[in-house]
Amino acid sequence: MSIPSWHSEHWTRLQARRQRDALPHALLLCGPRGLGKRDFLRRFVRGLLCQRPQEGDACGTCRSCLLFDAGTHPDYVALSYGLRKDGVQRSEIVVDQIRELSARLATASQFGGWQIASIDPADAMNAAAANALLKTLEEPASQTMLILVADAPWRMPATIRSRCQRIDFQLPAQAESLAWLQDVGVREAPAALAAAGGNPGLARIWAEEGALAQRQDVRKDLAALAAGRGDAMEMGRRWLDNAPDQRLWFAAQAVADEMRARAATQTGPLASALDIEGLGAWYDAANRAREALRGPLRGDLLLLELLGRWR
Known part of the structure; x- marks a missing residue:
């Protein structure tokens, strides 16, 4: 080890x-x-x-x-x-x-x-x-x-x-994390570390589980909803059936990237119709939904409401 x-x-x-x-x-x-x-x-x-x-x-x-x-x-x-x-x-x-x-x-x-x-x-x-x-x-x-x-x-x-x-136990420096990921044989270490928010342990787990592909799927889902395509109810069921906590993490991350891009160029990769304030509110709601999934509330309704607000 x-x-x-x-x-x-x-x-x-x-x-x-x-x-x-x-x-x-x-x-x-x-x-x-x-x-x-x-x-x-x-x-x-x-x-x-x-x-x-x-x-x-x-x-x-x-x-x-x-x-x-x-x-x-x-x-x-x-x-x-x-x-x-x-x-x-x-x-x-x-x-x-x-x-x-x-x-x-x-x-x-x-x-x-x-x-x-x-x-x-x-x-x-x-x-x-x-x-x-x-x-x-x-x-x-x-x-x-x-x-x-x-x-x-x-x-x-x-x-x-x-x-x-x-x-x-706190997140180590990026260089330290990348060195460790490379030492344990993680491919695409920089992309995996970015997906995990700088957490090298999660980066390793997610790289081994193929979560980087899931990260891209979440971004495609959000872009499709923003463009008026896709069904929020069907999407919510699909997210709930396969690592909903992780998908909400990736969704919040994608929206944070959207806000940064919007601030710099007025456009973002997700092409959301929400303004900066709305994006910030949705980001907060996504993180609250992650926490709420631990409780007694119905996950399908939580995700439907969240995705409905995004669309």
Whole structure:
């Protein structure tokens, strides 16, 4: 695995604290999706549990490493979305899961070292679960560590965030991102990075999934609607059936390009009839729709309204 260069500073600081026996009892790994927070988590936990670590990294051969790699280490628990009684996966982390986790952390370590738990995505905890977690954060047991992972930490209560040592993963410089993308073999790295808004992890994922073609499709759809062609309802259904969040990202990006072109030349590639103010309002609406897709509202109606406003 190619370790991203933007992990280095965070890794060095944590290992320095480990050397001083000053690691926190709670960490919050946060930042945009695609920057490798979960790879960082796995590397750090694996090294912390390892019986023969080398500069913080796991040896990969001791009993602890073998158990961790098999997913059966008794001193590590990973909490995520659970299943309801009917077998359907939940859309949030609930209070019973947190209570069970807290009880687990209150027991002694079987290996005589750290007991570690991760919650991912921590921003999916409902209010009752977050409240239940507070007691564990306020009264941590000795040699326990709780690691929260969140793409959208602002959805978490401030009381949770303030009790964690926060590690923010931020977008690296363009040159650094391009060097990493080329190192991991991404073709058309500049185009992929532009499509992902400067996020190298997303650029890699989208390049592997063929999302650049989808980006062009979204722009063609918007141009067709602006010209009076196409059916907004049919287009909305098609977007909803295939990565609607990603399509809305590309749509907002296309409209941002339209505004920049309009400001410079009075015309844009989408040939929208909306003025600059209208384009800005539509851009905001597209981003709100991305957020609303996470909730209970009907996605087909959200997209129909949005595309109808564009036409």
